[in-house]
Amino acid sequence: MAENSTHGIRADEPSDIGRRVLRLRTEKGLTQKQLAEPAYTAAYISTLEAGRVRPSETALRHLAGRLGTTVEELATGRPPHLATELRMRLTDARRTLATGDAEDAAALFRALRAEAAALSLVNEESTAVLGLGDCALESGDLTAARDLFADAETLLADQPLPRRVPALRGRAVAHLLAGELRYACYLLETALDELNASGMHDPDALLLLYTASIAPYMDMGAHARAAHAAELALALAPQVDDPALVAAMHRGVARSLIAEGRIADADASLAKAQELYQQLHIRTELAHCHWMRGYVHAQDGNLRKAESELRTARDMLASKRAVLFTVQVEVELADVLRRRGKAAEAAELLRPLLAPTALGAERGAVHAGGAHRLLGLISEDRGDTDAAEEHYCAALSLLERTGAAGDLADLCRLLGDLLRRTGRTEAALDAYRTGLGHRAAPGTTTLGPAPKAPPQWPVGRI
Structure with a gap:
């Protein structure tokens, strides 16, 4: 055919x-x-x-x-009703993923994928594969997620780039969650350059790409790029009709606002996202809003509110069996607990997260490194310098693969301080020098030239 x-x-x-x-x-x-x-x-x-x-x-x-x-x-x-009925059932499967269990949604998407393939309905088949990719992301199976999003791209290979953007964005998120920050940035920036250079001004596709790029930029310490992506995403939002897409944009923009110290603005942006997700009954994304609001409160020093928001996020994600996201929230909750003087509870929460089935080099390296960092701080507070050094070194080993410049610089400082206090001055100086090298290399040094700016948009569109 x-x-x-x-x-x-x-x-x-x-x-x-x-x-x-x-x-x-x-x-x-x-x-x-x-x-x-x-x-x-x-x-x-x-x-x-x-x-x-x-x-x-x-x-x-x-x-x-x-x-x-x-x-x-x-x-x-x-008969045309076959495709229409299949699309309706795909919508139902998407609703199941949004409000229920990822495994239940995956079973629906698998059946729909087989049916669409048998009917040679390429668009519907690719939609089912995208749904399966999102289910894999939520359950933490990042290898399967990457493969599924790549399958969706293959199905849509002869379609215009805007049609392929959701699959490409999904693959970039899978790489981001696996700690492959540079490659995630490469995928997103390449697509942005191609879209902008071709003049294909598709607001939905551009908003999806700019929003997705904020998180890897922030993790790599490229705060100026994150802020620029957030600015462009906000400018695109009025042109987009999909409320879920706009809500995701507000959640992403909040990260950039936090980095700029605009805590109140970040919280307001998250409140807008939360309101939209509540209207849409999208539980996973709503949980992410509670997660980010917890982070905002922690940055602002309001640890009681931070703990409350993070516990809410963890409970919501755990109820949906969103395994990887749940353990990532638990790392941030443990940080807040430690800062509130609940070190024993924080350590109890963190230790199970270091099992290979929870976090690790291939499954959330940034948060696995964060867990080791926190256990190192807790060990230092207890006077166990050997355990602290072991955790700091484990964290460095994980994060060196990710390019998370800010986190690496902070860990090198912590390790250097520990080595200096235990009398190993030369080793401490080496750690400090390594940290300075990471601190000096965010943004363009790490990532290369920034993506091209969008073409001049028509007056009144922004």
């Missing part, structure tokens, strides 16, 4: 389409001339019905209109 690239329809062979046109024309009592006019000739219809020419998309639309059917039914022989 050949594929109609515009609509994601795998059209039948010309002979099959020709026989279908002949049958429908005869049933309608039309002559070849009547079917052809005014855009085509009777000779063209004769050639088409004989299977000697493949009709273009424009011709299919003309014929479908004259014959009282759809382009899809004419090209494939499938």
Whole structure:
């Protein structure tokens, strides 16, 4: 079968389409001339019905209109209600993922993927695969998530870039969660450059990419780029109709505002996101808002509120069995507990997170490094310098693979201070020098040239 690239329809062979046109024309009592006019000739219809020419998309639309059917039914022989019903069930599966359990949603998406593939419905198949990728992200299976998003990109390979952006963004998020920050940035920046250079001003696609780039920029210490991406995302928001996309933008922008010290603005942005997610009943994203608000309160020194928000986020994510996100929140909750003088509770929360099935080099390296860092601080407070050094070194080993410049610099300072206090001056100086090297290399030194700015948008669009 050949594929109609515009609509994601795998059209039948010309002979099959020709026989279908002949049958429908005869049933309608039309002559070849009547079917052809005014855009085509009777000779063209004769050639088409004989299977000697493949009709273009424009011709299919003309014929479908004259014959009282759809382009899809004419090209494939499938009744149009099959695709419509499948799309409705895909929406139901997406709702299950948003409000219920990822495993339940994955079962629905798998069945829908098989059904769409059997019907050669490429768009619906890719939507099901994207859903499976999101389920894998939520359950913490990052390898499966990467593969699924790559499969979705392959299915949409001949579609315009804006159609492929959700799959590309999903793959970038999977790499980000695995601690591969540079590669996540590369994927997002390459897509942004291609979109902006081509003049394909698709607000939804651009907003998705700019919002997704904020987190890896922040983790790498490229705060200026994160702020710029947040500014562009905010400018795009009025052009986007999807409330879930706008809510995700507000959540991402809050991270940049925190880095600028604009705590009140960050909290206001998160409140907007939270309101939208509540209206949409999207529990995972709503939990992320509580997570970020907890982070905002912690940065502002309000540890009691931070603990409350983080506990809420953890409970919501745990109830959805969003394993990886749950343990990541627990790392930040442990930090707040330690700062509130609850070191024993923090340590009890952290130790299970260091098991390979929870966090590790391939599964949340940034947060695994954070867990070791916190256990090092707790060990220092207890006077166990050997354990503290072991945790700091483990954290450094994890984070060196990620490019998280700010976190690496902070760890080198902590390790240097520990080594200096225990009389190992030369080793301490080496740690400090390493930390200075990381601190000096955020932004352009780490990532290369920034993405090209979008073309000048029409006046009044922003």
